[in-house]
Amino acid sequence: MSLCRKRLETIEALKNDIHCLAADLKHVVQLMEVCGTHSHVIGRFGIRQLLPESVRLISGPGCPVCVTTAGQVAAAVEIARRGAIVATFGDMVRVPGPTGSLADARAEGCDVRVIYSPMQSLDIAAAEAPRDVVLIAVGFETTAPGVGATVRAAAEAGIGNFSVLCLHKLIPPALSVLAADPHVRINGFICPGHVSVIVGARAYEAVARQFGIPCVVAGFEPEDILLAIRMLLAQIAEDRACVENAYGRAVSWEGNRRAQRLIAEVFEPAAAAWRGLGVIPESGLSLREPWARYDAALRLEVEWVEYPEPEGCCCGQVLRGMVSPSECPLFGSACTPSSPVGPCMVSSEGSCAAVFRYERAVAH
Amino acid sequence: MCLAVPVQIVEINGRQAVCAVGGTRVRAYLDLIEDAQVGDWVLVHAGFAITKVDAAEAEETWKLVGEALGNVSVPEAAGDN
Numbered sequence: 001m002s003l004c005r006k007r008l009e010t011i012e013a014l015k016n017d018i019h020c021l022a023a024d025l026k027h028v029v030q031l032m033e034v035c036g037t038h039s040h041v042i043g044r045f046g047i048r049q050l051l052p053e054s055v056r057l058i059s060g061p062g063c064p065v066c067v068t069t070a071g072q073v074a075a076a077v078e079i080a081r082r083g084a085i086v087a088t089f090g091d092m093v094r095v096p097g098p099t100g101s102l103a104d105a106r107a108e109g110c111d112v113r114v115i116y117s118p119m120q121s122l123d124i125a126a127a128e129a130p131r132d133v134v135l136i137a138v139g140f141e142t143t144a145p146g147v148g149a150t151v152r153a154a155a156e157a158g159i160g161n162f163s164v165l166c167l168h169k170l171i172p173p174a175l176s177v178l179a180a181d182p183h184v185r186i187n188g189f190i191c192p193g194h195v196s197v198i199v200g201a202r203a204y205e206a207v208a209r210q211f212g213i214p215c216v217v218a219g220f221e222p223e224d225i226l227l228a229i230r231m232l233l234a235q236i237a238e239d240r241a242c243v244e245n246a247y248g249r250a251v252s253w254e255g256n257r258r259a260q261r262l263i264a265e266v267f268e269p270a271a272a273a274w275r276g277l278g279v280i281p282e283s284g285l286s287l288r289e290p291w292a293r294y295d296a297a298l299r300l301e302v303e304w305v306e307y308p309e310p311e312g313c314c315c316g317q318v319l320r321g322m323v324s325p326s327e328c329p330l331f332g333s334a335c336t337p338s339s340p341v342g343p344c345m346v347s348s349e350g351s352c353a354a355v356f357r358y359e360r361a362v363a364h
Numbered sequence: 365m366c367l368a369v370p371v372q373i374v375e376i377n378g379r380q381a382v383c384a385v386g387g388t389r390v391r392a393y394l395d396l397i398e399d400a401q402v403g404d405w406v407l408v409h410a411g412f413a414i415t416k417v418d419a420a421e422a423e424e425t426w427k428l429v430g431e432a433l434g435n436v437s438v439p440e441a442a443g444d445n
Contacts, residue, residue, distance in 0.1 A: 089410075117411020119393060139410075142368075146412040149395040194368055197407065197415045249421040250407055256415055259396040 014226035021233035035192035036063035036349020043358035059351035073097035087121035125162035145259035148266035163296035173283035179211035188232035200255025276316035315342035
């Protein structure tokens with residue numbers, strides 16, 4: 001049988017299972033995904049169109065660029081304007097901040113460089129000494145170990161002109177906040193794929209147990225997403241709430257212990273401000289004291305300023321699942337990928353970008 | 365940013381590996397995994413291998429991706445409609 005035929009049959013079978021399970025539901029269920037790439041895959045493959053009306057997929061704060069606050073963006077831009085070389089992942093560059101974006105700073109003549117791997121920022125620091133090089137470290141648990149390894153490598157090589165603006169955030173504490181939020185009903189979590197490679201499926205146990213919400217770790221093929229939805233519906237039908245792993249080819253129960261140890265060696269949990277969710281205790285990472293010299297916030301005496309969201313921008317509510325992208329008054333009119341107002345439209349992992357790109361035609 | 369594709373280690377130089385994906389080569393640091401060997405399939409994210417993946421599963425994923433891109437032809441069994 002051709003591969004294509006096999007895949008279509010698998011998808012059809014999963015779709016039928018989902019419809020069968022949904023038929024017995026007593027109310028509409030809302031399943032939240034918290035992974036930018038899941039948002040993207042759901043949009044691209046039109047997963048929502050395969051589901052019955054009683055099963056709704058909502059997007060949560062799964063895009064690390066999107067949950068970076070206006071104040072955090074402004075701090076990065078300020079660092080660029082002060083003359084340091086800023087090394088950043090690509091989709092941070094165009095995020096509009098209250099004082100402009102990193103792209104704006106670059107257009108003004110500031111030195112902003114896009115990197116794919118945090119280790120590249122070390123190469124830049126070595127090449128550009130004694131100029132300060134600051135890595136804007138945005139990302140969840142998937143990216144943090146690599147940044148930790150980079151900080152360790154900087155120490156080993158004695159690179160003195162390198163530091164990290166540590167904006168890493170952790171997914172499980174955010175899930176607890178979302179689960180406790182009375183404004184959004186969440187009946188199941190589709191848990192992120194590659195965050196889970198690092199933290200393990202067990203990281204979601206506390207949320208499942210404390211809030212009675214089923215959690216299924218999903219991979220990135222459309223079949224993976226449909227399978228996770230089916231498994232969540234089965235749990236709901238059976239009144240169970242536990243963690244299941246549907247991405248066993250990459251994710252284990254324990255996760256990557258070596259990466260976890262590295263995170264623990266270089267970072268410690270700290271309170272962090274999330275766009276849309278506010279300050280969540282122990283939900284971010286900051287550099288441990290022995291690594292303080294690599295902490296850009298200390299080294300460059302960064303001042304953290306709070307800013308309001310842009311007028312009319314619903315990113316905060318979109319990130320909490322309270323508002324869907326198309327419900328934002330600016331969606332598709334004042335806010336488009338080419339002229340974005342908020343980060344959810346800019347980032348390749350943003351939910352507004354995913355809906356704009358793949359689902360707009362369907363909505364109309 | 366989350367997306368990582370399975371790639372196969374073809375060369376190891378200290379902490380770094382050269383990995384092959386289709387016809388391209390990518391570098392990945394091995395700090396986050398243990399006992400990496402040439403021939404292992406790994407997931408690479410932001411220049412770091414974050415886990416090994418089952419070889420059979422990884423090859424399957426690449427066959428799917430390759431077919432979609434028209435790079436790999438999977439022979440159809442006789443009698444398929």
